[in-house]
Amino acid sequence: MSSSVASTSLLKHTSSNVPMCSCGNQAVLRILNTRRNPGRSFFGCPLYNKEGLPQCNFFKWSDSSEYKEQALLKREAEVLKKEEELKKREAEVLRQDEELKKREAEFEKRELALHNDHVQFRSQEADMLHARKLFLVLWLIAIVMYLYLILSLR
Numbered sequence: 001m002s003s004s005v006a007s008t009s010l011l012k013h014t015s016s017n018v019p020m021c022s023c024g025n026q027a028v029l030r031i032l033n034t035r036r037n038p039g040r041s042f043f044g045c046p047l048y049n050k051e052g053l054p055q056c057n058f059f060k061w062s063d064s065s066e067y068k069e070q071a072l073l074k075r076e077a078e079v080l081k082k083e084e085e086l087k088k089r090e091a092e093v094l095r096q097d098e099e100l101k102k103r104e105a106e107f108e109k110r111e112l113a114l115h116n117d118h119v120q121f122r123s124q125e126a127d128m129l130h131a132r133k134l135f136l137v138l139w140l141i142a143i144v145m146y147l148y149l150i151l152s153l154r
């Protein structure tokens with residue numbers, strides 16, 4: 001099997017004391033998160049079956065400080081990654097919030113413009129009404145003067 005050869009050569013590169021699990025694979029370091037053993041690291045099968053459980057029941061505590069450090073580093077990296085993701089999501093939310101505010105401002109601006117248009121229209125309407133009244137008054141004056149002229153010429 002070429003894969004087992006590859007994993008044994010990898011094993012030599014990483015650490016000489018990584019055990020093999022019952023299915024013959026290089027065991028992986030995991031961290032327990034139980035109340036009895038919080039943060040304690042152990043070696044387990046690297047493969048998972050369809051139920052999401054380890055493929056074999058291999059289990060070995062890895063209490064040597066080297067492994068503990070490795071496990072802690074791994075967990076720290078995971079925490080950092082999660083933090084990074086959280087920050088990314090936060091930034092995304094902030095961006096969306098900004099976008100929403102921008103759209104709101106745009107909407108307000110448009111509404112204001114509409115309002116201004118309306119006001120302008122109303123004032124134009126008032127001007128027109130005023131002009132019409134003025135025209136009517138002038139007409140009346142003209143008619144009165146005309147009648148006066150006719151009457152005075154008799």
Ligand SMILES: [Zn+2]
Binds near residue numbers: 022
């Ligand atoms: Zn296994």
